[in-house]
Amino acid sequence: MKELESKIKEALDDFWEDRAIPTSDGGSIVDVLVAPVESMTAVEVLIELDKITGVKIPNTVIQAGGYMTKEEFIEKLTAAVVKHLKRKS
Numbered sequence: 001m002k003e004l005e006s007k008i009k010e011a012l013d014d015f016w017e018d019r020a021i022p023t024s025d026g027g028s029i030v031d032v033l034v035a036p037v038e039s040m041t042a043v044e045v046l047i048e049l050d051k052i053t054g055v056k057i058p059n060t061v062i063q064a065g066g067y068m069t070k071e072e073f074i075e076k077l078t079a080a081v082v083k084h085l086k087r088k089s
Helices: 002-019 040-053 070-088
Strands: none
Touching: 002 040, 002 070, 040 070
């Protein structure tokens, strides 16, 4: 599971880097993830996670309201995906 978790984190990091929008305080946000959970961008990351895990990941793993930091995005979404995978096994 650790290797799979590392792959998930790497994919989420790449996703964030590709779509992050710099903020005035030097941080960044992914503005479409701050939008409703049903956004097309949130669906895009789930498609990538489906490929990595071999399991259809539901959009319910996405935090409502989005993520304000890269760390929050990676840690919370990875934890939600791993929790989902453990329930499925």
